[in-house]
Amino acid sequence: MYCRNCGNVMNDQAAICVACGVPVGKGNNYCPLCGDITDSMAQVCMKCGVNFNAYGQQKSKLAAGLFGIFLGMFGVHRFYLGYIGLGLAQLLLTLLSCFIFSPFIYIWGLIEGILILAGTINKDAKGFPLKD
Ligand SMILES: [Zn+2]
Ligand SMILES: [Zn+2]
Incomplete structure (x- = not known):
């Protein structure tokens, strides 16, 4: 900077x-x-x-990645990065399906968490780069 x-x-x-x-x-x-x-x-x-x-x-890349990996089914990493719509989608899909979909949402969050840690997803919702 x-x-x-x-x-x-x-x-x-x-x-x-x-x-x-x-x-x-x-x-x-x-x-x-x-x-x-x-x-x-x-x-x-x-x-x-x-x-x-x-x-x-700026949001922490490590925190966002770990949220995605461990709490991705609740959309926590998406809320953290400011992607409220996507976070809500993940949260509601998990809750409204009475956790039937939660394995899929879990994998979705897991993949996004890995993409965040790998630097593929490297911006928050406002376009700010994540910090290491
Ligand atoms: Zn400038
Ligand atoms: Zn100076």
């Missing part, structure tokens, strides 16, 4: 920019995702479309 204040490339885990000393998320000169220069009043990047207010709240 890029420092919003000076545009320096930073480690994703960093809390403070080593180049300018400004905490992550402070500043309004550069896009954190693509490094493009941004208007100081802009809320979204004109180049890559990321919402600056939501950036930095």
Whole structure:
């Protein structure tokens, strides 16, 4: 990611920019995702479309993957990533079928969990990349 204040490339885990000393998320000169220069009043990047207010709240890939593998039949990984419709579909298919379909939904969630961990599913519902 890029420092919003000076545009320096930073480690994703960093809390403070080593180049300018400004905490992550402070500043309004550069896009954190693509490094493009941004208007100081802009809320979204004109180049890559990321919402600056939501950036930095990325979902954990590991958590999403594990939710899919262990709780996929309840759609927990989909809720976690913000795919409410798909999560509800999985949850309701499991509950409304009185768990008759749950083995299938379990496998569905399991496959999605593996795809998340493998990086095939790598964005949440808002299009933000998952963090490792
Ligand atoms: Zn900086
Ligand atoms: Zn951008």
